[in-house]
Amino acid sequence: MTHTSDDWAGLLRAANAGDGRAYARFLCAVTPVVRGIVRARGRSFGPDQHEDIVQEVLLALHRKRHTWREDHPLRPWLYAIVRYKVVDAFRARGAVVHLPIEDFTEILAADPGPDPFAARDAARQTEALLGQLDPRAAEIVRALALREEAPADVGARLNMTEGALRVGLHRAMKKLATLAKGGTDGHR
Amino acid sequence: MDTDDLIARLATEAPPPPLHVAALSGRIVIATLLPAALFLGVLGTRADLAQAWANPVVPLKTLLPLVVCGLALGALARLVRPEAQAxxxxxxxxxxxxxxxxxxxxxxxxxxxxxxxxxxxMFSLSECVGLIILLAILPAAVALRVLRRGASVRPMLSGALAGLAASAGAATGYSLFCTQDNPLFFVTWYGAAIGVVTITAALVGRHLLRW
Known part of the structure; x- marks a missing residue:
């Protein structure tokens, strides 16, 4: 996809006039460029997070598409929005890293990590914590949070409803958080 | 969600009406004029306005905030576009x-x-600072609100400019009523009122104008 900026301007002009198909083509054409910028700037984040950020940028372009002046060049407008949202998204994620275990396991699953030893240690720590839960709760956490299996499959395997699974996962996560904070005497 | 699905979903939404910066600025100007005009309509300008303006320092009391208001409005209107600079x-x-x-x-x-x-x-001070802040609340709120339709990449600066335009506009109106012609008084206290509103609007804008 090697559209020039002129094509993009034409597509967005048609899109803002109500042409949904032109709009879809515009977003499809812009996406790889946005993805490239996000990948180049965000090496410390995993591919899953890259795609989340790409989608945030696309949403921002979507919400602010009326701020482009049709008689002005598209590129400066487009890059200004991409730049603003990428910086914003990275800043928002910088804070997430310091949150407790609920978020920690998600990052662990998504991020291959720049330091494999740190990742391995963290994984080992998580395993040790999971060992202190009862086996059923541990399996819920492994299946839903770490392996990201579909809740329906997990429910069928463990013979639980999805509602019960959600409650189970929530309780297990809370238990894990207290275990991680309080060391070994987490089980009252 | 898959990015292609997201695009397909976004493409079904109807396009928003285009952004008219002139209309947007117009609403801020009206919101600035309205409380000031109401205030002057009820309490009137100072009785000796014509004689007072014979002293060239006194018109400056009105002119300076007017210029600040105009410049702040201009910068504000420019920064509505993400690619713009002011x-x-x-x-x-x-x-x-x-x-x-x-x-x-x-x-x-x-x-x-x-x-x-x-x-x-205490009285003259709270009267001056208090009334300017009071007259600035509506225009500042309206400015922050209409700016949300824009896409400023500097929300805090845009917020500050909204507060500056509103409070300088309010000070312009108030100056026609105020009888304190000592620059040590009006520069200090008009400045303080304008500063309070500007800083508040900047802090509000930092959150409200993010997108």
Whole structure:
């Protein structure tokens, strides 16, 4: 996809006039460029997070598409929005890293990590914590949070409803958080 | 969600009406004029306005905030677009600020120490600062609200400019009522009121104008 900026301007002009198909083509054409910028700037984040950020940028372009002046060049407008949202998204994620275990396991699953030893240690720590839960709760956490299996499959395997699974996962996560904070005497 | 699905979903939404910056600025101007006009309509301008303006310092009390208001509005309207810059207008804001500072310094030097701050009393002070802030609330709120349709990549600066335009506009209106013609008084306290509103609006804008 090697559209020039002129094509993009034409597509967005048609899109803002109500042409949904032109709009879809515009977003499809812009996406790889946005993805490239996000990948180049965000090496410390995993591919899953890259795609989340790409989608945030696309949403921002979507919400602010009326701020482009049709008689002005598209590129400066487009890059200004991409730049603003990428910086914003990275800043928002910088804070997430310091949150407790609920978020920690998600990052662990998504991020291959720049330091494999740190990742391995963290994984080992998580395993040790999971060992202190009862086996059923541990399996819920492994299946839903770490392996990201579909809740329906997990429910069928463990013979639980999805509602019960959600409650189970929530309780297990809370238990894990207290275990991680309080060391070994987490089980009252 | 898959990115292609997201795009397909976004493409079904109807396009929003285009952004008219002139209409947007117009609403801010009306919101600035309305409370000031109401205030002057009820309480009237100072009785001796015509004679007072014979002293060239007194019209400056009205002119300086008017210029600040105009420049802030101009910068604000520009920054509504994400790619826009407003360096020239922002630099130009230094001119009225420097003139006001010069006026203050000149008044300080030329007045004997006893009369420098003679007019400063709790009543005149709270009247001046309080009324300017009061008159600025509506335009600042309206400005922050209409700016949300824009896409400023500097939400805090846009917020500050919204507060500056609103409070300088309010000070312009109030100056026609105010009888304190000592620059040591009006530069200081108009400045304080404008500063309070500007900083507040900047802090609000930082959150409200993010997108």
């Amino acid at each position: 360096r020239g207008l922002l630099r130009a804001l230094a001119v009225p600020v420097l003139v006001a500072a010069g006026l203050w310094g000149w008044a300080f030097v030329t007045r004997p120490p006893v009369v420098r701050f003679a007019e400063v009393g």
